[in-house]
Amino acid sequence: MTEQTASVLRAGEAFRWPGGARVGIVFNIAYEGWSEGQVPGIGPMGNPLKPGFFDANAASWGLYGATRGIWRALEVAARNGVKTSVMTNGVLAEKWPDTVRAIHRGGHEVVAHSYGMDVIPVYLDEAGQRENIRRTTGLIADITGEAPRGWISPRGTGSPIHVGLLAEAGYLHHGDCNDDDLPYLAREGGAEIVAIPLIMDVNDLPSAIRYGNNARAMLEQFQDAFSAMRERETRPVMLDVTIHTHVYGRPAGAWVFDEIMRQVKAASDVWTGTRLEAAEHLMANRGALTATPHVAG
Numbered sequence: 001m002t003e004q005t006a007s008v009l010r011a012g013e014a015f016r017w018p019g020g021a022r023v024g025i026v027f028n029i030a031y032e033g034w035s036e037g038q039v040p041g042i043g044p045m046g047n048p049l050k051p052g053f054f055d056a057n058a059a060s061w062g063l064y065g066a067t068r069g070i071w072r073a074l075e076v077a078a079r080n081g082v083k084t085s086v087m088t089n090g091v092l093a094e095k096w097p098d099t100v101r102a103i104h105r106g107g108h109e110v111v112a113h114s115y116g117m118d119v120i121p122v123y124l125d126e127a128g129q130r131e132n133i134r135r136t137t138g139l140i141a142d143i144t145g146e147a148p149r150g151w152i153s154p155r156g157t158g159s160p161i162h163v164g165l166l167a168e169a170g171y172l173h174h175g176d177c178n179d180d181d182l183p184y185l186a187r188e189g190g191a192e193i194v195a196i197p198l199i200m201d202v203n204d205l206p207s208a209i210r211y212g213n214n215a216r217a218m219l220e221q222f223q224d225a226f227s228a229m230r231e232r233e234t235r236p237v238m239l240d241v242t243i244h245t246h247v248y249g250r251p252a253g254a255w256v257f258d259e260i261m262r263q264v265k266a267a268s269d270v271w272t273g274t275r276l277e278a279a280e281h282l283m284a285n286r287g288a289l290t291a292t293p294h295v296a297g
Contacts, residue, residue, distance in 0.1 A: 006163075008195075009185040009289035011282070015236045017271035018281055023229050024271045025264050026196075026278060027084040027257075028242040029073045029108075030205075031065060031099070032154075033091040035116035040246075042209055062246050066096045069249020074106055076254050080261040085275040087113040087152050090136035093143045104144040109274040111175070112136050112148040122159040129162055133169050150275050152176065156198045167191035173279035181237045183282045185289055194279040199240040201225050202260075204248040215252040222260050230269065238278070 017024040034040065043058035077084050086103045088110050093100045103110055114120070115136050121129050133151075141147040151166050152175035158166075163186065166174050173183070173194040183196040200206060202222045207213045222241060229237050241264075243249065243257050264272055273281075282289075 007187040008292050009187075009286065010180065010292050011182045011184065011236065011285075012288065012290055013235050014288060015182060015285070017236070018273070018277075019271055021269060021271035022233075022236050023269065024236075024238040024273070024278065026238065026240050026273065026275055027077070027082055027261065028111075028198075028240055028275075029070070029077075029084050029086045030113070030242060030244040031070050031073075031086050031088050031092060031103070032062070032113065032117050032244060032246065033066065033089045033095065034059075034062060035091060035118050038116060038118040040117065044209070065245030065249055066092065066099060069245030069247075070099050070103070072251075072254045073243060073245055073249050073257065074102060074108070076258045076261065077108070078106060080258065080265055082261050082265070082272060083107050083109070083274050085109040085111050085150065087111045088140060088148075089113045089117060090115040090139040093139040097143050100140065100143045109150065109276045110140055110144055110148050111150040111152055111275060112140060112171075113152055114154050115139075117154045120154050120157055121162040122157055124159070126161060126165075129159060129165055130169075133165060137169065150174065150196075150279065152198060163193060163195070164188040164191070167193040172283075173275060175275065181235070183238070183278050185282060185286060194282050196275050196278055197238070198242075199238065200242075201239065203240070203242040204253055205242075205244050208247055208253070215248065215256045218248070218253075219256045219259055223263070226263070226267075230267070 039055045039059040040062040043061050049055050086108050115132055137147050149172040151171050156176050158176035167188045173196050175196050175198040177195045177197050180197050183194050186193055186195050207218045241260055
């Protein structure tokens with residue numbers, strides 16, 4: 001498969017979320033794992049080890065997501081009655097199947113997140129990308145009883161052909177894009193797939209790890225974005241609120257996730273749903289979308 005020019009249909013100013021809301025909020029939980037022998041590329045320590053040495057500190061830090069973080073995040077969501085989209089690596093279905101079952105039983109969307117965080121599509125050839133999609137999809141389906149319908153690659157980074165491969169494999173939506181405030185419909189190689197931008201404005205990983213902010217800073221980031229969207233914007237918009245189970249699955253970060261959910265639930269003019277629900281809503285209103293040129297990649 002080669003890189004193809006995609007036909008893209010985007011939402012206009014008249015687009016509205018279910019219930020007529022102009023503002024849509026999606027809560028994401030990034031539940032991440034790494035292949036055997038691999039560790040997170042970043043960690044809480046500021047001084048990286050010399051190349052070629054196993055970083056036991058980063059490995060242990062990442063493992064927190066499976067032992068404690070996912071459970072705390074699911075508890076927060078249940079307390080607020082919020083259904084989330086949970087990015088889930090295939091390796092977690094192998095090593096921590098009870099957690100993946102709990103995500104599914106809780107009514108959350110399981111979004112495929114590659115086999116492991118170290119398996120990034122752009123590093124793979126076409127055969128490798130196909131196999132990664134097949135393997136990840138199968139591992140999650142074996143645990144939940146249904147194939148995931150959405151995909152987000154590690155780093156939100158696919159490849160020039162990956163979106164087409166996802167569409168070919170039957171996926172309804174993907175999040176490997178950052179080029180809009182709203183979902184849009186892309187036609188890739190004769191198939192269609194909804195692209196839902198992974199909006200990074202309120203995301204614990206860059207906030208806490210890249211910029212060194214405390215947990216409360218993400219609450220302020222959310223409040224600023226939420227106020228701007230509701231009080232200053234006139235066009236339809238969407239905002240992701242994302243925590244990683246090994247980062248803000250810890251008590252202080254989970255408190256912020258909880259508080260953001262409380263504030264969103266108190267806003268009667270805002271729609272809240274999963275990425276799957278957003279994709280289905282866009283498809284149901286595809287007649288109002290407008291064609292624009294776009295190069296896939």
